[in-house]
Amino acid sequence: MPRQPGAYPAAEVSLRSASPEQFAIVDVASGELLGSTEAARAHSTVHEGAIYLHLGRSYEVRELDLERRRALVAPFTGDWYTQPKRETDTTIQRLLDRRDALGVTLSFGEVAVTETVLAYQRRRLADHAQIDLVALELPETSFSTQALWFELDSGELAETIPLESLLGALHAVEHAQIAVLPLIAMCDRWDIGGLSTNLHPQTGGPTIFIYDGHPGGIGITRTAFHRFEELSRDAHRLIAECPCASGCPSCIQSPKCGNLNEPLSKPGARLLLERMLTASPEPALSVPL
Ligand SMILES: [Zn+2]
Numbered sequence: 001m002p003r004q005p006g007a008y009p010a011a012e013v014s015l016r017s018a019s020p021e022q023f024a025i026v027d028v029a030s031g032e033l034l035g036s037t038e039a040a041r042a043h044s045t046v047h048e049g050a051i052y053l054h055l056g057r058s059y060e061v062r063e064l065d066l067e068r069r070r071a072l073v074a075p076f077t078g079d080w081y082t083q084p085k086r087e088t089d090t091t092i093q094r095l096l097d098r099r100d101a102l103g104v105t106l107s108f109g110e111v112a113v114t115e116t117v118l119a120y121q122r123r124r125l126a127d128h129a130q131i132d133l134v135a136l137e138l139p140e141t142s143f144s145t146q147a148l149w150f151e152l153d154s155g156e157l158a159e160t161i162p163l164e165s166l167l168g169a170l171h172a173v174e175h176a177q178i179a180v181l182p183l184i185a186m187c188d189r190w191d192i193g194g195l196s197t198n199l200h201p202q203t204g205g206p207t208i209f210i211y212d213g214h215p216g217g218i219g220i221t222r223t224a225f226h227r228f229e230e231l232s233r234d235a236h237r238l239i240a241e242c243p244c245a246s247g248c249p250s251c252i253q254s255p256k257c258g259n260l261n262e263p264l265s266k267p268g269a270r271l272l273l274e275r276m277l278t279a280s281p282e283p284a285l286s287v288p289l
């Protein structure tokens, strides 16, 4: 195969992911290249002011240079961490598979995920208390990936869950499923994204999306689609067995929630998952662990 002289194709491929578009992360103090991050994630992980962890050390992002695709960081010794606030939309591009499961319509396909990082929250390390919320001005980003989504019947939902906690229930179910999915799909929670809404413009009703966090998808949600009963049962157990009163980081709170864990309803999520698990006469429920 003819090649451009001097071209080194392997340099175009990151060892850690399939995305060719990377942002370099450079320590301004030493000039050292610390690593890189996928373009799809750069806005949420290395925006200006972000505290970035690398090999157990903390760095503060001084500048995110969108044109040159690099983040300039400096060693950090402060006592806070940061969490981005994002606005996310999913657009269904192609339906690849569909089945009825646990009383919901479960689909698998390709989606476009559009995201705008709006702000970030600074929180104290010691007690996680919020220090402040700092606005950011970043352009929206978009990538195509694979996702599963399930549509719930809004009439049935209204009988199960009070309207004021509906969005919190959907959101908490999404978080709980994302929390247990790494055990099923052998991945990291940071490889998975989610979105829940009580009205998606394309499905016309309450819908929960779980998507592969890498452009093109890496098979996580395909596995989750096939093992949805197990995923939902594990999510229910996570919530039901957690001794907290209204949700904690061990069950429904997520360290990577773009909505900063608002709103979340633990009792609503439990009811919703119980309803789904009892809707199914499938043997999936009685499979021993
Ligand atoms: Zn809990």
Ligand SMILES: [Zn+2]
Residues within 6 Å of the ligand: 171, 175, 254, 256, 257, 258, 259, 260, 261
């Ligand atoms: Zn969330």
